[in-house]
Amino acid sequence: MTEGRREAIFGYNQGKSNAYLYFYDTPKPMPTHPPIRLMHFADVHFGVENYGRFDPATGLNSRLVDFRDALNAAIDVALAAGVEIALFAGDAYKTRDPNQTQQREFAACIGRLTQAGIPVVMLAGNHDIPNTKGRANSIEIFGALAAGRMFVLDTPNVIQVTTSKGNTLQVASMPYLIKSLVLSREESKDKGVQETTEMIVARYEAGINQLAAKCDPNLPTALMGHFSVSNAKLSANQIGYLTNEPEVSMSALTQSPFDYVALGHIHRFQDLNRGQQPPVVYSGSIERIDFGERNEEKGFALVDLVKGFTEVKHVEVKTRPFVEIEVDATDAGEEPTEKILLAIAKHDIRDAVVKASYQIRSEQLAHLRENDLRAALQSAFMVVALHKEIKRDTDAVRSKLMTEALDPLQALATYCDTRDSLRGRKDEMLLRAEPLLRELEAEETVGK
Known part of the structure; x- marks a missing residue:
């Protein structure tokens, strides 16, 4: 017998009943707790300024404005959807030492959640943690200034948080492990890259097992993590630098009592345990970092967490478009400009960051009208390249x-x-x- 389609999802009428009814063609277990609707987001990277320029309206770099607007758009949707808790899975800033402007803008966004009564649990990612022991991480101040409303987790821990609707969510945390901070010199001495990586993976998985053992198995539970997982798909821009990255196994994450695994670190949204429980989800970055992410949808995860059965939906938010145009006009004879213009017209470049490149033959140069190409790109927010490649093989x-x-x-x-x-x-x-x-x-x- 095949599993039936779900007919009724999301929603809990707290004023009438503590039961929550699902409709299936085949039976599903009835939840013992009401569903907890949560916002899961990560990798907001305030401070990324590539492809940006001075914005006279705000006095800020335009890319900081883009990231701020994307995060605010996500918060708007989350509040309208009735989330009762927010989980931030790491990497608030581009660097471990954000400037005051970046801190102010990020704090203003997160403050919108707490002002609405939504508690925020924040996990330290690799961009948040200093390389030196004893120094505060870049998000630690939020826990100090908003105790009881913001919870900053920078060590493996288990906490219980009361949501805005009075529900209890158990949260286990596994932050990013920096090699120099978790392995002693003796442990890593004379160890190769592969051996060191395996040691870090062992630390992650041992820590997650300990967290699972500390959890109350009867409470709805989310595991938050900032690391790589086996078989996760990287964003194109991350392939170059996330090499030899420790990769945690799926078996460590899908064990009881975890009902949802909220991950950060990889910028592409994905559920690594799709169709099964618990969902193991990278929410993805909130905005595009560069052209390697131009075709990825950006946003956050909207989650209905129920003990034993959790549903997750990726919510896309409006972000700055990145458009890459490549044209081979070598076969266009004396009309290379017309072919390139036709290719540009096929793309929506309004307010986009655009990179265009075209190939022509040397004998076509006399027929190329570069001013017409630039005019066709005027509606773009920024043209970062208009590259001409001359084919001289003939x-x-x-x-x-x-x-x-x-x-x-x-x-x-x-x-x-x-x-x-x-x-x-x-x-x-x-x-x-x-x-x-x-x-x-x-x-x-x-x-x-």
């Missing part, structure tokens, strides 16, 4: 083939083959050239 072929080994007619035929403007007239030119060449040869013979 010149190389021509010079190789046009040798003394070819007779004049063969040389003329080869030349016509390498010129778009002459290829269609090749036969006519050969027909006219042949009697002239024969006449020239006859004159040279008489002269001898």
